[in-house]
Amino acid sequence: MRRGALIPAIFSAPVLALILSSCQGAPSARIEPLTGYEQMTTPRVTSLDLMPYPQRVLRNRGTFSLSGLVPVRLHGPASPRVTAAVDRLAGRLARFTSDRLALAPSISESGARQLVLEWRSTAKLSASMDESYTLTVRPDGIGLRASTDVGILRGVATLSQLALEAAVVPGVPSSIPAVTITDRPRFAWRGLLLDCVRHFMPVDTIKRLLRGMAAVKLNVFHWHLTDDQGFRVESRIFPRLTQEASGGEYYSQDQVREVVRFADELGIRVVPEFDVPAHTSAILSAYPSLGTGPGPFTVETGFGVFNSVLDPTREETYSAIGQFLAEMAQLFPDEYVHIGGDENNGRAWAASPEIADFMKAHDIPDFVGLTRYFTGRVERILHGLGKRAIVWEEAWDGSRNDSLAVQVWAEPDLIRAAAAAGQKVVRSQRFYLDLMFPASYHYAVDPAAGISSADGLSSILGGEAAMWSELVTPQNLDSRIWPRLAAIAERLWSSAALMDTADMYRRLDITDGYLDRIGMRERSSENQMLVALAGGRESGSLRLLADVLEPLKGYRRISSERYTVSTPLDRLVDAIPPESETARDFSSLVASAISDTRSLDRRENDLKLIGNWLSLWRANDAVLAPSLEREPRLKELVPVSARLERAAAVGLDATHRLTAALHGGTRSFGVQTGFGAGGDSRGRKADILWAQGALKVLDEASAWNSAQVSIAVLGAIRKLVEAVVPAAAAAP
Amino acid sequence: MRRGALIPAIFSAPVLALILSSCQGAPSARIEPLTGYEQMTTPRVTSLDLMPYPQRVLRNRGTFSLSGLVPVRLHGPASPRVTAAVDRLAGRLARFTSDRLALAPSISESGARQLVLEWRSTAKLSASMDESYTLTVRPDGIGLRASTDVGILRGVATLSQLALEAAVVPGVPSSIPAVTITDRPRFAWRGLLLDCVRHFMPVDTIKRLLRGMAAVKLNVFHWHLTDDQGFRVESRIFPRLTQEASGGEYYSQDQVREVVRFADELGIRVVPEFDVPAHTSAILSAYPSLGTGPGPFTVETGFGVFNSVLDPTREETYSAIGQFLAEMAQLFPDEYVHIGGDENNGRAWAASPEIADFMKAHDIPDFVGLTRYFTGRVERILHGLGKRAIVWEEAWDGSRNDSLAVQVWAEPDLIRAAAAAGQKVVRSQRFYLDLMFPASYHYAVDPAAGISSADGLSSILGGEAAMWSELVTPQNLDSRIWPRLAAIAERLWSSAALMDTADMYRRLDITDGYLDRIGMRERSSENQMLVALAGGRESGSLRLLADVLEPLKGYRRISSERYTVSTPLDRLVDAIPPESETARDFSSLVASAISDTRSLDRRENDLKLIGNWLSLWRANDAVLAPSLEREPRLKELVPVSARLERAAAVGLDATHRLTAALHGGTRSFGVQTGFGAGGDSRGRKADILWAQGALKVLDEASAWNSAQVSIAVLGAIRKLVEAVVPAAAAAP
Numbered sequence A, B: 001m002r003r004g005a006l007i008p009a010i011f012s013a014p015v016l017a018l019i020l021s022s023c024q025g026a027p028s029a030r031i032e033p034l035t036g037y038e039q040m041t042t043p044r045v046t047s048l049d050l051m052p053y054p055q056r057v058l059r060n061r062g063t064f065s066l067s068g069l070v071p072v073r074l075h076g077p078a079s080p081r082v083t084a085a086v087d088r089l090a091g092r093l094a095r096f097t098s099d100r101l102a103l104a105p106s107i108s109e110s111g112a113r114q115l116v117l118e119w120r121s122t123a124k125l126s127a128s129m130d131e132s133y134t135l136t137v138r139p140d141g142i143g144l145r146a147s148t149d150v151g152i153l154r155g156v157a158t159l160s161q162l163a164l165e166a167a168v169v170p171g172v173p174s175s176i177p178a179v180t181i182t183d184r185p186r187f188a189w190r191g192l193l194l195d196c197v198r199h200f201m202p203v204d205t206i207k208r209l210l211r212g213m214a215a216v217k218l219n220v221f222h223w224h225l226t227d228d229q230g231f232r233v234e235s236r237i238f239p240r241l242t243q244e245a246s247g248g249e250y251y252s253q254d255q256v257r258e259v260v261r262f263a264d265e266l267g268i269r270v271v272p273e274f275d276v277p278a279h280t281s282a283i284l285s286a287y288p289s290l291g292t293g294p295g296p297f298t299v300e301t302g303f304g305v306f307n308s309v310l311d312p313t314r315e316e317t318y319s320a321i322g323q324f325l326a327e328m329a330q331l332f333p334d335e336y337v338h339i340g341g342d343e344n345n346g347r348a349w350a351a352s353p354e355i356a357d358f359m360k361a362h363d364i365p366d367f368v369g370l371t372r373y374f375t376g377r378v379e380r381i382l383h384g385l386g387k388r389a390i391v392w393e394e395a396w397d398g399s400r401n402d403s404l405a406v407q408v409w410a411e412p413d414l415i416r417a418a419a420a421a422g423q424k425v426v427r428s429q430r431f432y433l434d435l436m437f438p439a440s441y442h443y444a445v446d447p448a449a450g451i452s453s454a455d456g457l458s459s460i461l462g463g464e465a466a467m468w469s470e471l472v473t474p475q476n477l478d479s480r481i482w483p484r485l486a487a488i489a490e491r492l493w494s495s496a497a498l499m500d501t502a503d504m505y506r507r508l509d510i511t512d513g514y515l516d517r518i519g520m521r522e523r524s525s526e527n528q529m530l531v532a533l534a535g536g537r538e539s540g541s542l543r544l545l546a547d548v549l550e551p552l553k554g555y556r557r558i559s560s561e562r563y564t565v566s567t568p569l570d571r572l573v574d575a576i577p578p579e580s581e582t583a584r585d586f587s588s589l590v591a592s593a594i595s596d597t598r599s600l601d602r603r604e605n606d607l608k609l610i611g612n613w614l615s616l617w618r619a620n621d622a623v624l625a626p627s628l629e630r631e632p633r634l635k636e637l638v639p640v641s642a643r644l645e646r647a648a649a650v651g652l653d654a655t656h657r658l659t660a661a662l663h664g665g666t667r668s669f670g671v672q673t674g675f676g677a678g679g680d681s682r683g684r685k686a687d688i689l690w691a692q693g694a695l696k697v698l699d700e701a702s703a704w705n706s707a708q709v710s711i712a713v714l715g716a717i718r719k720l721v722e723a724v725v726p727a728a729a730a731a732p
Helices: A013-022 A080-096 A149-166 A203-215 A240-245 A253-265 A281-286 A315-331 A353-362 A367-384 A413-421 A439-443 A454-459 A477-481 A484-493 A501-517 A522-533 A540-546 A581-593 A600-630 A635-662 A681-702 A714-724 A726-730 B013-022 B080-096 B149-166 B203-215 B240-245 B253-265 B281-286 B315-331 B353-361 B367-384 B413-421 B439-443 B454-459 B477-481 B484-493 B501-517 B522-533 B540-546 B581-593 B600-630 B635-662 B681-702 B714-724 B726-730
Strands: A056-065 A067-075 A099-105 A114-121 A133-138 A141-148 A175-183 A189-195 A220-224 A269-276 A336-340 A388-392 A404-408 A425-427 A460-467 A549-551 A709-711 B056-065 B067-075 B099-105 B114-121 B133-138 B141-148 B175-183 B189-195 B220-224 B269-276 B336-340 B388-392 B404-408 B425-427 B460-467 B549-551 B709-711
Touching: A056 A133, A067 A080, A080 A114, A080 A149, A080 A253, A114 A149, A133 A149, A141 A149, A149 A175, A149 A203, A149 A501, A189 A203, A189 A484, A203 A220, A203 A253, A203 A477, A203 A484, A203 A501, A220 A460, A240 A281, A253 A269, A253 A315, A269 A315, A269 A367, A315 A336, A315 A367, A336 A367, A353 A367, A367 A388, A404 A413, A413 A425, A413 A454, A413 A460, A439 A484, A439 A501, A454 A460, A460 A477, A460 A484, A477 A522, A484 A501, A501 A522, A522 A540, A522 B522, A540 A600, A540 A635, A540 B540, A581 A600, A581 A714, A600 A635, A600 B600, A635 A681, A635 A709, A635 A714, A681 A709, A681 A714, B056 B133, B067 B080, B080 B114, B080 B149, B080 B253, B114 B149, B133 B149, B141 B149, B149 B175, B149 B203, B149 B501, B189 B203, B189 B484, B203 B220, B203 B253, B203 B477, B203 B484, B203 B501, B220 B460, B240 B281, B253 B269, B253 B315, B269 B315, B269 B367, B315 B336, B315 B367, B336 B367, B353 B367, B367 B388, B404 B413, B413 B425, B413 B454, B413 B460, B439 B484, B439 B501, B454 B460, B460 B477, B460 B484, B477 B522, B484 B501, B501 B522, B522 B540, B540 B600, B540 B635, B581 B600, B581 B714, B600 B635, B635 B681, B635 B709, B635 B714, B681 B709, B681 B714
Parallel strands: A067 A099, A067 A114, A114 A141, A189 A220, A189 A460, A220 A269, A269 A336, A336 A388, A388 A404, A404 A425, A425 A460, B067 B099, B067 B114, B114 B141, B189 B220, B189 B460, B220 B269, B269 B336, B336 B388, B388 B404, B404 B425, B425 B460
Antiparallel strands: A056 A175, A133 A141, A133 A175, A549 A709, B056 B175, B133 B141, B133 B175, B549 B709
């Protein structure tokens, strides 16, 4: 397939302008195969700040300087993906490299320091496409080779991160290390589900998200388009779906085509989800005759599992689905279509004599079986359209079906069962971003955990993060997705042996800065929301509090207040990121300070730094509280700030005691502690009483609060207290 | 001139869409003359949060609800100014009012709650145009009447501020009070000079600034276009001016016309400045033959007063100026052109025998006389072009000249001299925004101070704020201009009797929020710069420090480091606003706490709040210092943060002593103070020693630092110390 054609690249005007003024008389040079000094990295160690980390990194001598004009040579069949990727890279380099490194189309064969891209074919996006690439950076040029143009995209993503991270300090010349990266994904299916029903996401928001996904080499956009709260895609055959059940918020067919085209250019497949037979309140509000039971059916505004369910007994239902899917098949070119199959509560079916009759006639024992019967019919409709189905785990009957993929969201054992049966499976369980768990939680999840046979491994397609949008709006979407999604992307792309959480967080923080520079808004949207909350002004004091808070995790928040699709999501809990970096740093300090393996000097210094933070948090409440009282939307934080103050005071007391103990009790803190470490039994008893009081303060600080946030430093403060009097923790 | 024609208004599409769907069957209503209950406000008291405050405000019964659709009726001769102003107002109302108040063109004569605008003529912008208006707000409609369409602009500016300030809380229905405002400016010339030479300001930046100026009813944009560091306007007769002396940064003639048109639409005159005979290094680098002396002449990159000066002895000089001004007269329609005349250091002339001969031949005694001879020639050229000249004070010879206006920037006595001579004069002295003085400093300056005769008063045209741009870039321009310019705008528009600084600051803060909403960037640019300094992340701890710092004032900063046009201006000193609001609030607290006229309870509570702030600042350094050390551009703040910590500790000590003293010495702070107020002579001596030590710490904290900032709370902390031991302040 290799054609070797030299494709003239088309670039945007500003870059072109730079070429014409600078591209003259460069001497000839070519990228040679790698020779000489090589330093192999093992998959457990990272030597570059990349995420997802490549499979294999070889360091060579020297660096490639990020300055001047670099002609680009493209060798491969015409690919809009490649030209768009190079254009994007050129724009980023021009913006962020200190000496305005510019990429330029190559005018002649000669020219030093070229960027050479070579690929053999253009890929049709699928779960079996080749995404491998080899990136060679030398002082005298950069070469990127791949079988497909999608492999080139992945290599350009790596190069982009290398270059922008090197160019960190404005005005300081920078370079990237000479390196050979040989890379390919561990899993073929690396996705993100975005729920565009509970909160509608504009096309621009989706495009921004797709750019970010491509930056971390994700390749499946699972577009959740229909649910109880709305129907978000235009059907010309069934126009009432959006007329009756979208509130005007839906994607026109032109918009869908544009999203699909945009994603394709980034090497991202679009898998639409039309959830049936449950999660269909919106469908049934438009076409009630398709439902089980008399209705009335209404578009839901609240959240949860509802009773609306399609009628599996009537052929009209399958006929309508068939017409609809045929229409959608024209819009969505991917081989897979997601047809749901989840969370049917069975109530409507249980109330229907027709359902009972139907089950008896077809020998279907239970509603699970009926759901599977139903999705089986829909899957065969898709099959007739040349498509495969992907379904949620409930709709899988446990036997192998090669025209089906199963998405596991609740029951991890089903992954092992699928691997054993040879069933294609995608893992989303423990990849739910909306639950606000830390990156480390997701990072620890291996879709192929416990599976060792080659057959078993080949049935694990990969994984998908999921962003359900009950509590997410276009305003704060980025901060709910980034940077955690990058950690999941690494889990799905990189070696399974890469498991060091501290190293992951180090690179995640750098990657977050990179994502911010290429246009993700996780940092800026948080800032904007905090400023708006503080009445239009930055507040250092509010920021100090916000930096140690996290939104409640799991389903604690959504189950403790009544939310609807129109509940404003503009509180502090909606602004702050899921993970507190300050708390993570503070926890590390505490772990170091109480570790017996550290030197006394180091521990004393750690305790000093800990005391500094605790003093600041203790002092903050007195200044912050009056302004929290003044702003209606901040008032709910008054008790939270007060709890942080009390917890900080307890922590400070513990810190003083630990410092004194380090000195063998020779340093006294007088009235502040009255404590000598390792004292007599009366002293010991007093210490235990103190610790019990301290832990009580921390327990109170951990209790639920109406602001729906948790104070993320309480665990570390508890560790300080427990380090003072280990036994007290266990005491009643 | 009243034509009474009903002009069909043209609106942008979104507003029009709202009309078509909502404007049906509204009952008839008209704005009636004001009757009933009225409440007069005196000029010393403000009852509305407006700035500049109107001349006369009458409160009526009721309010006008900011919701629904309000048809607009326009009665007056066609005016692009009015239609643009209504369009702008409609956009703001649609964005910021809770119930989406929408303005709509009136479709029929009938309709409740109309906005009726009536004017008799369209004005040609000049220093004698009529800007008066009467704005009547009633529950059943709003009427705005003016002689000219510029008066309508001023009234719409008032209405816009009233409406947007009322709609403060998103989602909460709002209304504006029924009111009759009768208003006109105190001074005809209310300007802002913007130096676009030392740092070039893009056209978009200028347009944003013009919108802000219009919002506070300023009416002269003094465009400083030429200076030693560059020539910023395209001349087709003298193309080398921009080819040789602009570095590519200049305004094309099309851009100039666009700025003039844009300003005209806002009722703002554009007075260009072409500074001669000094400040001409840029001109002479392009056309050296026009200069005194052999050169070589180069475009300056540093700042200060340079030797380049035009040759006043040769007719070629005047001929070139004549051709150039004739070309510029086509671009700038205003009657005034500024021709400079300032800061000629005389060195080049002193070295020239031709100059000496010329002065002898023309009986000119000194270089001041020669400068005036020169500007006199240029002024007569302008006169021939149908223009008047405005010159800096040095170029005025002290006698009345009706085709001239004098701009006083250094010597306030010249204002009184001009008033005595009947000479038109504009005050800029003490209105220099680049010197970073507080709003209160500028607000206290009355251009007509000490002048009482009617003739004298009539010669005071008004005043001009000046923003010289040695230390200002497009990035931080807004925070250097706003909100202080609004205080100057009020001084130039409103009653001289309005002098209450506290009330000014109260309204200035509200006005600042209003300006932020209509697109000024004083707040957002500061935030962006701080985030960039902190490596892309918000830092509560850095914000706490930044909030009590101010840039050095006057010429202290520019004289203590070498700056050029290319020195990066991206340090903390460039980000923070000229005035610390936190410091102002803290100073008020301190003044209250040490005031004998307050109750003991109130004072004790004030001392508690003071202590809260001081504790926070004291605790902050320990946490902040390590991150300051890490960021190269923040490192200069390490000693500043340490000084704040020490000063806060001293202040806290003083606060504890004052609190103890309030209790008659019965409350002791133990080792922390060891102090009983009003003790014996030995105690008294110890107190004085303590105070001297405390003041020394504060002196050290006030010393110059390389970060070029001052700690703005030191004065208030000093007051606390002095309140403890009044005599100690005077002790050696």
